[in-house]
Amino acid sequence: SSFENRSAAGRRLADQLSDYTHRDDVVVLALPRGGLPVAAEVTRQLGLQLDVMLVRKIGFPGHPEYGIGAISEHQVEVIDQARIAQLGTTTDQLQESISAERQELERRLEIYRQGRSLPNLTDKTVLLVDDGVATGVTMKAAVESARKLGAAEVVVAVPVCAADSAAELRARADRLVCLLEPANLRAVGQYYQQFDQLNDDQVVKFLSN
Structure with a gap:
């Protein structure tokens, strides 16, 4: 179907x-x-x-298709800690991904909601x-x-x-x-x-x- x-x-x-x-x-x-x-x-x-x-998926550093979390426009962050531990990434790399997505989220907010x-x-x-x-x-x-x-x-x-x-x-x-x-x-x-x-x-x- x-x-x-x-x-x-x-x-x-x-x-x-x-x-x-x-x-x-x-x-x-x-x-x-x-x-x-x-x-x-x-x-x-x-x-x-x-x-x-507005919500943005946080991709695993270097593999954006693997979603390891998401952020929304109200500073809400949902991070899959188990997945991160399993894949192995540093907090710095993760913060980099988060701030990149945060910027994109702000950009879209401006366009969509003016x-x-x-x-x-x-x-x-x-x-x-x-x-x-x-x-x-x-x-x-x-x-x-x-x-x-x-x-x-x-x-x-x-x-x-x-x-x-x-x-x-x-x-x-x-x-x-x-x-x-x-x-x-x-x-x-x-x-x-x-x-x-x-x-x-x-x-x-x-x-x-």
Whole structure:
């Protein structure tokens, strides 16, 4: 089973989220960039506002594809200490990776939100939306951020989520809404017929609609 594209996946996801329709205590935050087309359909169908939660994966020094942690815009850092010990890296190397990602995060914040701050999440139900979850490390950082910002309830909503990450997210979030939970997910893109990378201009366009 797979999705035609991110928008189609968003429409199917929205069908599972109908109990949040037109609620003024609900905030939808997409994880850019891939989460935006998914979340745009969710907000359109449910009559909600769309915004972004910026999170960056921290790659293992020299091997950026190995996620060993993530940072979010609110100084939240989720670092997988066990993974680091296993792979063997120094704190200096790690700090270098973190500060590089922090810079990129600040750059994107400026473009995506143009100085606006995140909507107030105090006592709100926050729907965190992405196009899929593999290791779950960036989504965990997003969950921590939403909690830190006072969210009353944190809901993770994704079209596809690796089964082991789903178990972890159920433990961390209040609810996980997921359409597909494959046991061995190698790449989120496998579950989409069209999975083009988005650029910053497209993100801005989604946010200004």
